[in-house]
Amino acid sequence: MNRLGQETSPYLRQHRDNPVHWFAWGDDAFAEAKARNVPILLSVGYSACHWCHVMAHECFEDAEVAERMNELFVNVKLDREERPDVDAIYMDAVQAMTGRGGWPMTVFLTPDGKPFYGGTYFPKDAFLKLLTAIDDVWVNKHDDVTKNTKQLIEAIDKTSKIEPADDFPTVEQLNKTVQLLGRAHDPEWGGFGQAPKFPSTFNTELILRAYMSSGAEAAKDVVVTTLDAMASGGIYDHIGGGFARYSTDREWHVPHFEKMLYDQALITKTFLHALVVLRLPQWRQVVQETIEYVLNTLTHADGGFYSAEDADSPDADGNGVEGLFYTWTPDEVRGALHDVKPEFVEEALVWWDITDDGNWPDGPGVRRSIPTRRHARGQLERSDAQNFIRQRLFQAREQRPRPGLDDKVLLEWNGLFLGAISEAGAVFGHQPWLDAAIKNAEFLCDEMRDDNGRWYRSWHADAEPGANGLKARQMALAADHAAILDGFTRLAEATGKARWIAEAQQVADTMLDWFFDPSNGGLHTTAEDAEALVVRQKDINDTATPSANSLGALGLYRLAALTGELRYANQADRILQLIAGQVDDGPTMYANALIATDFRRRGATEVTIAGDRPDLVRVAQSIWRPDLVLAWGERYDGPMWDGRNDGFAYVCKEHVCNAPVDTVQDFAEQLLGRPVTIRDTITDEITDAHRASDPGE
Structure with missing residues (x-):
């Protein structure tokens, strides 16, 4: 049976x-x-x-x-x-x-x-x-x-037997990895290597950090070429927002059409960081539409984020056909826009490259087109008329049979998207995104953690409550804890609510109590009391998602800076020592671990804004620096808040502080480390075209 x-x-x-x-x-x-x-x-x-x-x-x-x-x-x-x-x-x-x-x-x-x-x-x-x-x-x-x-x-069983190195990954290893990525970069179409092409967000983030350190145009070109090509290709859903899993070809043209929550999280962060650093306004649209895709399609009413949408959708005979939902013929476009002026319809066909010949070589039956902007790469910003047409096409597409929805809620992937939407909500100053982040975090705490403080990995609305009283199943793994540790700290920085620092500490303590290896360091994949499998591995390679160890190390370093609890940084050190000896065997498999290494090497910049100073908070949230942690709003115990007087901003490096400041001008100069020009607002020098008071406008 x-x-x-x-x-x-x-x-x-x-x-x-x-x-x-x-x-x-x-x-x-x-x-x-x-x-x-x-x-x-x-x-x-x-x-x-x-x-x-x-x-x-x-x-x-x-x-x-x-x-x-x-x-x-x-x-x-x-x-x-x-x-x-x-x-x-x-x-x-x-x-x-x-x-x-x-x-x-x-x-x-x-x-x-x-x-x-x-x-x-x-x-x-x-x-x-x-x-x-x-x-x-x-x-x-x-x-x-x-x-x-x-x-x-x-x-x-090799990962369980890795012994720690005497030191951390070195600057030489970091530089070597950046050089390897530079050589692997496709200068024409972006990304790394040939087909198939994956988003490789950690690689792009690492190159972006290299640009911030050196100002090298070659590093900037890698980031711009990659992100513009991705956002212009068929891997990006130009009608509904969000990214498909990967491109089957070198040019980001033909995707494998499945949409995964973790990709939306990681890609959103990379575009957001590049947007703040490089100020290319077309990326604002990508961030907005990707987040709105998740909120509109992958969100449970109670706040959890669903896992994925399928690559396939049913045809007229009920057979699953990959990409059928996302592709168009010119006649389908004309039918959806039957009451729109013909010249606007023809303009739409040209804008998204939808032709009678089609541009989808693997499409079934009649020649169909994947909407793309490859013919005008990087030119993504639409006019009001084009936005109206996009909305009409979206509405018409919603009448088609949708791809299958994987409506389970995974703790790890929710933690990743919680971090992304928290960061984006802060940068954009968009309260609905922050509200969605808070609702998600409360859902995770209520529905995926039992009365003993233990977390579970998977939740589904149709599940019967178990012995734990929850609909959640499967004990959480190290990767789950590392992801929600990051999500809670980002939410604390975005909202100024002390609760999320406390929740982050609870997660970190649980992670270290149940997963940390006291002998060799690093996090085991499974908890000490979990089901015994044939081996007990350690997740150390950064693949489509960050490894539990790299994300855990970065989260622990940031939490140590926010709370002053050095034990978190000490355990993060032991994680990186475990990874250090493996980096030379495949540097690009440890890109996120090297990002954590870079954070340690730079040292944390701790920023505290005391009292009711929304103008100063806005400055801090408008500037992305990978080493910065932010405390504002509700006070909590720790050196970030010791002796802080209301009305002032404090910029410190590993708890050694500059003089407190109370003007936007002085605060911006301390953060950026250079003189800035502030006119009537802070938008020109600091946020420029990427700042949006309402992403829906």
């Missing part, structure tokens, strides 16, 4: 009607495998994964394949987003065996969970042959299975 009917994961629900006798990950599956003495077939994916859907249709919905799977194996379905700890272990095993990885992932395990063979996508015929071959090995060549499992366990 298929046992997925009661699961709340949207991905597992997609498979609850399969003829495969699926188990969810858990003790029942392992007990069944031991009782039958057969291997476990572990299938891993996620709800927005296009090729997961393809393999499901070809294999798991097929009666012949299902019969063979049920006969030979205990079959387990796993949502990688709910259990990235499990996914990471077996992905490492697949990569060790095959040299590559991806989803869907298929791994064959012994009844005690040890991997012995695996791969990614298999079409039906190849999959049937594989099932027969694995059965033959299990029955007739058990010594080979034992040999394979031993070698693979050694390969996937």
